[in-house]
Amino acid sequence: xxxxxxxxxTMYWLSSRTRNDLFMxxxxxxxxxxxxxLREFVVRRSADIADLSVRLRALPGDLDYPAWVRCEFRAxxxxxxxxxxxxxxxxxxxxxxxxxxxxxxAVRPWRxxxxxGVDGAPGGSGPATVVxxxxxxxxxxxxxxxxxxxxxxxxxxxxxxVASGELIARGGVAxxxxxxxxxxAVAQDGSTALDEHVVASxxxxxxxxxxxxxxxxxxxxxxxxxxxxxxxxxFAVSRQVAGTAPIAGAAFGPTPVAxxxxxxxxxxxxxxxxxxxxxxxxxxEAAPVDPIHVHSGLALLRMPIQFARTVIRGxxxxxxxxxxxxxxxxxxxxxPGPGFTPSLVNRTDSTARPAHQVRMIVCDAERMRIPGHTxxxxxxTAVSIALDxxxxxxxxxxxxxxxxxxxxxxxxxxxxxxxxRSLGVDLFIxxxxxxxxxxxxxxxxxxxxxxxxxxxLTAQDRVTAVTPAPxxxxxxxxxxxxxxxxxxxxxxxxxxxxxxxxxLTFGGAPVRFTGGFPAIGSVMRLTHGVHGLGDTVTISVHAxxxxxxxxxxxxxxxxxxxNEVFDCAAGELR
Numbered sequence: 001x002x003x004x005x006x007x008x009x010t011m012y013w014l015s016s017r018t019r020n021d022l023f024m025x026x027x028x029x030x031x032x033x034x035x036x037x038l039r040e041f042v043v044r045r046s047a048d049i050a051d052l053s054v055r056l057r058a059l060p061g062d063l064d065y066p067a068w069v070r071c072e073f074r075a076x077x078x079x080x081x082x083x084x085x086x087x088x089x090x091x092x093x094x095x096x097x098x099x100x101x102x103x104x105x106a107v108r109p110w111r112x113x114x115x116x117g118v119d120g121a122p123g124g125s126g127p128a129t130v131v132x133x134x135x136x137x138x139x140x141x142x143x144x145x146x147x148x149x150x151x152x153x154x155x156x157x158x159x160x161x162v163a164s165g166e167l168i169a170r171g172g173v174a175x176x177x178x179x180x181x182x183x184x185a186v187a188q189d190g191s192t193a194l195d196e197h198v199v200a201s202x203x204x205x206x207x208x209x210x211x212x213x214x215x216x217x218x219x220x221x222x223x224x225x226x227x228x229x230x231x232x233x234x235f236a237v238s239r240q241v242a243g244t245a246p247i248a249g250a251a252f253g254p255t256p257v258a259x260x261x262x263x264x265x266x267x268x269x270x271x272x273x274x275x276x277x278x279x280x281x282x283x284x285e286a287a288p289v290d291p292i293h294v295h296s297g298l299a300l301l302r303m304p305i306q307f308a309r310t311v312i313r314g315x316x317x318x319x320x321x322x323x324x325x326x327x328x329x330x331x332x333x334x335x336p337g338p339g340f341t342p343s344l345v346n347r348t349d350s351t352a353r354p355a356h357q358v359r360m361i362v363c364d365a366e367r368m369r370i371p372g373h374t375x376x377x378x379x380x381t382a383v384s385i386a387l388d389x390x391x392x393x394x395x396x397x398x399x400x401x402x403x404x405x406x407x408x409x410x411x412x413x414x415x416x417x418x419x420x421r422s423l424g425v426d427l428f429i430x431x432x433x434x435x436x437x438x439x440x441x442x443x444x445x446x447x448x449x450x451x452x453x454x455x456x457l458t459a460q461d462r463v464t465a466v467t468p469a470p471x472x473x474x475x476x477x478x479x480x481x482x483x484x485x486x487x488x489x490x491x492x493x494x495x496x497x498x499x500x501x502x503x504l505t506f507g508g509a510p511v512r513f514t515g516g517f518p519a520i521g522s523v524m525r526l527t528h529g530v531h532g533l534g535d536t537v538t539i540s541v542h543a544x545x546x547x548x549x550x551x552x553x554x555x556x557x558x559x560x561x562x563n564e565v566f567d568c569a570a571g572e573l574r
Contacts, residue, residue: 003065004056004138005416006464006472012056012066012105012138013476018521019102022135022145025095025360025515025540026153030117030127031507035080038129038507042112042152043073049151051139056105063303065469071108080114088120091130092358098132099356099517099542109136122362123512123536131506141418142516143408146499153504153511306468313463320459333454334447337402337424339487344396345387345526345547346491347484354525355545359555360515360538363562368537370569373438375537376405376496377445378565379530381438382539383494384427385561387526390554401427404490404524405445407452421457423448424489434568482522493518493527502534517542526554 004012014020031038046052054068083090094115103111113132121128133149140148327333368375380403391397405423425444431437451457464472495518504511513536516529525547529540539558543551 003067005418006065006467006469007416007418008138009065009469009472010476011418012136013473015102015105015136015138017476018481018519019100019354020137020519020521021102022133022137022140022142023095023099023517024133024135024145024149025517026131026133026149026504026506027121027123027512027514028129028131028504028506029124029509029512030129031509033507035114035116038114038116039078039080041507042078045152046073046077049148051144051148052110052152054139055108056136056138058106059469062469062473066106074108077108077111078114079111080116083115083118086115086117086119086127088118088122091115091118091121092360095132095517096356096358098134099358099519100354101134103134103136105136105138109139110134121512122360128512129506129509137418137519139417141408141420142406142495142497143420144417146497150500150504153506155505155508303468306466309466310463310468310471313459313466317459317463320456324454324456327454327456333456334451336451337444337448337489338400338426339424339489340400340402340491341398341486342484342488342523343398343401343491344391344394345543346488346523349546352546354520356520357543357545357548357551358517359541359551361541361555361559361562362513363537363539365532365535365537367566368532370438370565373442374496375498375530375532376494377438377442379496379528379539380405380425380427380441380445380494381434382558382561382565383492383528384429384437384441385434385564386554386558387427387492388429389557389561393553398491399430401429402488402490403427403492403494405448406493406495406518407449409453421452422489423452434565438565484523488523490524491526493524494530495528496530498532500533502536504533512536513538515540520544 003009011020033041053070053072055071056066057069058066081094083094098113103109111134113134115130116127118128118130121130131153133145133152135145135148139145324333328335365375368378370378383403384401387401388397391401403425405425406420407423409419409421423445425441425448428437428440428444431440495516497516499514502511511533514531514533515538516531517540518524518527518529520527520542525544527542529538529542531538531540539562541551541555541558543554545551548554
């Protein structure tokens with residue numbers, strides 16, 4: 001049985017403490033089809049997409065990371081919303097409420113929200129159908145999520161015949177062709193027999209997309225487990241775990257091995273004894289063995305090796321950090337991003353539940369394409385103007401402002417669905433000349449990207465990759481999410497993803513534009529999504545009312561700032 005990567009498990013476990021789902025909005029012309037007809041389309045199409053036909057299944061005691069298992073569509077995964085006044089402001093209001101919800105990837109990792117007959121939506125004069133694909137962050141990051149959405153909203157037809165059940169690549173996502181297998185008998189946990197078909201491999205850059213395969217249960221590991229009860233009991237009570245040196249590589253920082261063994265060993269022992277005895281009895285009685293229990297047993301046996309690998313790789317990461325520091329001092333590698341003092345939009349009551357609100361600015365992509373600069377730099381420059389002016393109006397102007405920019409990683413061959421780093425970038429609000437400011441932002445962003453791609457930084461990733469699941473889970477549960485530190489990587493988030501050509505359809509109706517809403521948290525109470533689709537780029541604003549009580553004021557400042565950047569660029573070209 002294949003397990004998820006540590007990065008993806010982190011996203012899943014964090015979702016129990018904070019809302020971190022992806023929300024991808026697509027606005028289409030209204031097709032005139034009924035909600036029932038659109039639901040039927042989604043049911044059929046999602047069944048052909050491997051990433052939309054799985055859910056997570058946890059292992060007993062979290063002995064290893066959860067695994068993706070095959071599942072069928074559920075009725076509650078298609079939600080049609082009926083608005084008192086079906087207009088664009090009404091959609092934005094309901095969307096704000098949806099952003100405070102989360103899906104449980106162990107039940108179903110995605111849900112589709114549909115608003116039909118919406119008046120006043122940007123990009124067209126007639127009514128629109130607005131679709132929001134809500135997805136667990138464990139299933140995808142922004143780039144993979146866009147590929148999944150593209151597979152869902154791409155018309156299928158024509159082409160060479162494909163053998164029944166064969167997986168083909170379409171839009172970067174595995175798509176299953178051929179008839180869907182009949183639903184199996186319902187198990188006691190509410191899942192079907194098809195749930196035991198697990199994802200055989202995670203997508204790796206340059207490799208084939210994720211596919212589905214049935215688990216292979218070999219009798220040899222089961223027999224080994226039956227005979228290893230004594231070994232499991234000995235491991236559970238053992239306190240001889242490589243001394244007490246700190247392990248570098250737990251999810252959120254160094255963790256002493258001594259603390260690790262005290263918090264994990266007892267729970268592992270109880271799970272180990274019961275698990276191995278059940279498996280041993282099943283083998284003796286020739287009873288069917290649940291693959292999840294086989295996987296758990298094997299994970300238990302691997303645990304001492306994982307501890308050892310974590311310590312070894314932790315030491316390697318420590319040496320890599322020293323080497324990286326030396327290279328930085330010598331000027332061979334750009335320095336790390338600067339720290340910033342939290343602002344008014346970062347300091348709020350962390351105990352209160354966020355009240356989400358959104359606004360979207362749909363731009364002509366041609367205006368965002370300023371020679372010499374990426375769309376991301378153009379958006380960052382506009383945000384630097386708008387946020388500075390907003391804080392000034394609120395009487396809380398900062399001397400320096402920064403933004404956190406997620407950067408996709410495509411060349412580190414990490415077998416994870418979430419594969420990116422966050423970069424802290426100075427917005428240079430002290431530079432009054434906008435072209436010069438944009439150049440400085442571009443240079444700073446380039447430096448952060450160069451450093452983020454440096455091979456020495458992957459040493460820490462290699463530690464996290466082998467960190468035992470119980471240790472990572474424990475650190476996630478204990479991490480102080482509600483604390484705002486004295487120094488932060490940025491005052492806001494600006495996440496930019498190009499979602500491809502505007503050739504998507506829903507119910508046969510063409511797409512107008514797309515948007516997205518990076519999650520807000522205890523520190524980042526204001527985030528921006530920058531999403532391109534065809535000839536449009538949408539700047540989405542997602543904020544907590546406690547930090548930004550007047551979102552329309554900020555949205556207007558941002559719209560004015562974008563026009564200012566566009567006009568400045570046009571003047572430079574004349």
